Amino acid sequence: KAGVTQTPRYLIKTRGQQVTLSCSPISGHRSVSWYQQTPGQGLQFLFEYFSETQRNKGNFPGRFSGRQFSNSRSEMNVSTLELGDSALYLCASSFDSLGLFFGEGSRLTVL
Amino acid sequence: GENVEQHPSTLSVQEGDSAVIKCTYSDSASNYFPWYKQELGKGPQLIIDIRSNVGEKKDQRIAVTLNKTAKHFSLHITETQPEDSAVYFCAASIIYGQNFVFGPGTRLSVLP
Numbered sequence: 001k002a003g004v005t006q007t008p009r010y011l012i013k014t015r016g017q018q019v020t021l022s023c024s025p026i027s028g029h030r031s032v033s034w035y036q037q038t039p040g041q042g043l044q045f046l047f048e049y050f051s052e053t054q055r056n057k058g059n060f061p062g063r064f065s066g067r068q069f070s071n072s073r074s075e076m077n078v079s080t081l082e083l084g085d086s087a088l089y090l091c092a093s094s095f096d097s098l099g100l101f102f103g104e105g106s107r108l109t110v111l
Numbered sequence: 112g113e114n115v116e117q118h119p120s121t122l123s124v125q126e127g128d129s130a131v132i133k134c135t136y137s138d139s140a141s142n143y144f145p146w147y148k149q150e151l152g153k154g155p156q157l158i159i160d161i162r163s164n165v166g167e168k169k170d171q172r173i174a175v176t177l178n179k180t181a182k183h184f185s186l187h188i189t190e191t192q193p194e195d196s197a198v199y200f201c202a203a204s205i206i207y208g209q210n211f212v213f214g215p216g217t218r219l220s221v222l223p
Contacts, residue, residue, distance in 0.1 A: 004154070033211075043155070043200060043213035056210050090154050099145060100211065102154030 004103035018079040025093030032074040113138040117214030134201035141203040
């Protein structure tokens, strides 16, 4: 069974730009969550989608948004990038809302 | 909201020794506590979890204990091996299986 796939793995953007990250969950998993990982703040919850609906949301500004498609694939978007948005963005899928299965992440660098 | 503390932040042990990582949580409503291992360049991997109605769970060399009264839970790794070297994260979930709050992580080094 294929794991969680995230694309792109690495990307560099400049301040003010926007970025879209993609996540393909494990087949059969309907819940997709997004986390931001930084050395200073650790793993922070962004949002969770279940059956195309945002079920939970963390404490991030509105510049961070996401969506989920009918095939459970998910995208997250960050607009008006700031230097502090540089981080590893992790997607995780879950079948029964218990154990999270993480992808390898998308490493975003904002210059 | 929920807050999860984790200690120690770094831990070095000799191969074959045991390692213990402790986490405390603030919200007594938390009911699910997973542990994740993150190797360099990879995403976190679930290694063991425990629910609030269980006090202890074991899987080969790893075990997790939960003390609901004291609001803390611990990861125990016995007979450590070099491949156990990684960053370990604990987490707590208030809404069953959702809204995970992670601890800051423990960098474990197993010295050969």
